[in-house]
Amino acid sequence: MPDGSVGQAVKRREDRRFLTGKGRYVDDIHRPGELTAVFVRSPHAHATVKSVHIDAAMASPGVIDVFVGADMEQDSIGSLPCGWTVTDRHGEPHKSPPHFPLVRDKARYVGDHIAVVLAETLEQARDGAELVEVDYDELPANVEIVKAVGGPPLHEEAPDNLCYDWVLGDEAAVDEAFAKAHHITKLDLVNNRLIPNPMEPRAAIAEYDGGLDSYTLWSTSQNPHLLRLILSAFVTGIPETKLRIIAPDIGGGFGSKIYCYAEETVCLWASKRVGRPVRWTSDRSESFLADAHGRDHVTHVELAMNETGEFIGLKVATRANMGAYLSSFASSIPTYFYATLLAGQYRTPAIFCNVKAVFTNTAPVDAYRGAGRSEATYPLERIVEVAARELGMDPAEIRRKNFIRPDQFPYNTPVALTYDIGNYEASLDEAMRMINYRGFSGRKAESQARGKLRGIGFSAYIEACGIAPSSVVGSLGAGVGMWETAQVRFNATGTVSVLTGSHAHGQGHETTFSQIVSDTLGVPMENVEIVHGDTGQIPMAMGTYGSRSLAVGGSAIMRACGKIIDKGKKIAAHLLEASVEDIEFKDGNFTVAGTDRSKSMAEVAFTAYVPHNYPEDLEPGLDETAFYDPLNFTYPAGTHICEVEIDPETGVTEILDWVAVDDFGKVINPLIVEGQVHGGVAQGVGQAMLEHGIYDSGSGQLLTGSYMDYCMPRADDLPSFKVGMIETACAHNPLGVKGCGEVGAIAAPPALINAITDALGIMHLEMPATPEKVWRLAQTAAAE
């Protein structure tokens, strides 16, 4: 019987295993005869590697082998590719210099991979690594975006350190708008570098089977099929038929586990070279150094308005840090996932954006929860706020005045997107009601009486997720399609295995997807098993990133369920001696319309596998595969409002209240969705107040390489969130859903900075708003 669970706050099925310590992560897996790999990493930000002496390490107890870049070159192991080619403003492809898993000529950031030591145990591999002697010639290094162009060159292929100089939008139209503007607001801001820090660090185990000449790689990947494609087609040449990648339980990714990294590539290659399985688990220090980082932009933004405060033009110039090499999707983040979002929720008719991406001697930068869209929402929601202050307008009213209205959908923005549906005023109104906006001045006065500064901040964000229509991303330079796959396989006894290309690493797919299948096919949830993360079991797939699992992966599941129902009708019609057109499927039963004659899903499934009495022209079995390529992005949007109180004596900011009103379209599981909002906002608060990846500008050393110095948000940094929802169903996918995983991290930073600057009575301060920065500004504000 169906349990009508769609829309219900079903508790996460997977949590039982996670909370009782029975999750099975990559590091929990052991293979007979395995060796442990330890990487020798560059202590220098930029240095020529003159020679690597491995004799002492080779002689160290337990060490089996030591490899350097030349060994991989000998075996024709290629460069780690960037899977998205951005075409610059002159029509030239971006610069994508080689990125070898072990360096061949020089080290380009602290943590770069010089050599790998394989030993019987981790400690022996560490001992060996300490004995590898590397002769470096140190080179001048640069870690700063603003000094990259013209700074010490990292790559021959990009002598000026410029990866691309790219534009989007109509520059002439924007110039025209600015020429006739009544008021222009300008702002310079920095989007601070973040270090992802999933709870589980990256890990890999590679095993080569000499008999079958094939490999198995257990990897902490958000997208094992995509990883296999990259490793097969671009890096190792191992055919996809000979490479199986398993991504079992994964403890968080936030984007950092999308990419093809050096470490798993080295393990994979070395497993054949030494003929034994090779394992590697990152320690936390390595995660800080060598996981792909996020954000790191420097931006100048200008907003032109007419007499009434309507936005007539927006101009954005951004410099984006790519780090030392182009990570798998790095180039697309500050371009197609950034500039395309600059319309936000507004009708701004003319927008122009220029992005210069640069190489620096820092870890590669790629997508991190909110990727691109978070970086776009920040300057936009900040400049709108500053504009309101300059014009003396209410921050809610300036937004309301400029919103795209419900009757204007579908709406074409001047930056290449078509928003399908939305109702921005509804979420603004609900958020204002929930936070009691009218009562704010009273609360501010009350704070003032206690010597505290109170502020309120809005963020009316939009994001584009559920990525993405393959033809669209293809035309923009993506090297892959962005559809998803699903296979719905009934077993003879009526249980269902659902093989999905989406990968869960904290999102709760096992619950959400089961709810969908249970409701659609009318089978109890406990009879539905979700299988993911194994290229050996699941058809070609694209994986999880860009808040796409439900909108794209879930839609593929719906489509496969549809095929199951269609076939089931044929079987039921045969059993019921009726015509297929007369069979109706509802609540798990196939019924002859207008009668009480019916067959259950379980009976039909049994018949499909024991087809003694069966339609002649129909294949046995009840097992359907579907691929779903979305027609458009989905556009979740909403308003977050937060209220803060600052202690001017210390600069400490306390978040007193947080209201999030989001439009995710149809909600399958409100408990999971609310959890995603909480987590996302926590990460956004982290960016705005606490987190900052800092490299020393002189030495290029990472100064925030541990939790002693890199500040993650904790429970006591956060208020109790108030989550509200409005619903405009996505117009173009069968579930009516939009993504929810990233919005918190997108919406939160400007809301918080708007509130803090409001409290201080200033226009801007850079993230993270640390107590010292806030204290200094509070002193100046008090002195004025």
Place this chain on the structure above:
Amino acid sequence: MHDFGYHRPTTLADAAAALESAEDGKLMAGGQTMIPTLKQRLAQPSDIVDLGAVEALTGIREEGGALAIGAMTTHAEVAASDLVKARIPALANLAGGIGDPQVRHRGTIGGSIANNDPAADYPAGCVGLGATIHTGKRQIAADDFFTGLFETALEENEIVTAVSFPLPGQAAYAKFPNPASRYAIVGVMVAQTGDSVRVAVTGAGPCVFRDRAIEAALSSNFSASAVGTSSADESALNSDIHASAEYRKHLIGVMAKRAVAAAGG
């Protein structure tokens, strides 16, 4: 970590002997600093002498107008002790604000002061309250114990056995935690006993120090409004990505004021 010999003596004498006979022996209390140091291969002792089973180093007692706290007493034990809460609530409060619950249940007062991290809380507690550090061979006044960055008056192989805190008239500790590590960016212990006022500052400089200007100001008027500003030499204060010397100096005054207010001044 590198290999080492491991000893778990049950008496102070055996601990001292194990340490003496080792080539390069190190004591281990709760391991909260020691284990990470070993794991990161920053230390390579030949032997580790674990003090965890030495009975004589445990316990909290009141004797002769002071609280004597055994070196192996954990921060959680001090924070939860009814005796400490009754006699020196400022100290229970200080211990309860160290690190996180895991750290508080392993970390010890002996390990903390022997390590003398510039941002640790106990050094301010010891100096502010005018404590005496007891070792296997002698007694050292807290004022003389903390000598510099990660440096103390302890000689090689000298074992801290207990710390005794004279009962103050009024005292309070105020801490401005580092948002990342939660160690002190600035922590100030203020104590008034009779006409003596002690103000000890941790986190701000390379080693705990007494702020004489604030002490003088409070000696004539023990109230928050009298605190004034710190006399610390800004150029000698710590300055890093978390806080400049100027901000730290400012925070000394603020934390001192808050401590005095909490102490009832």
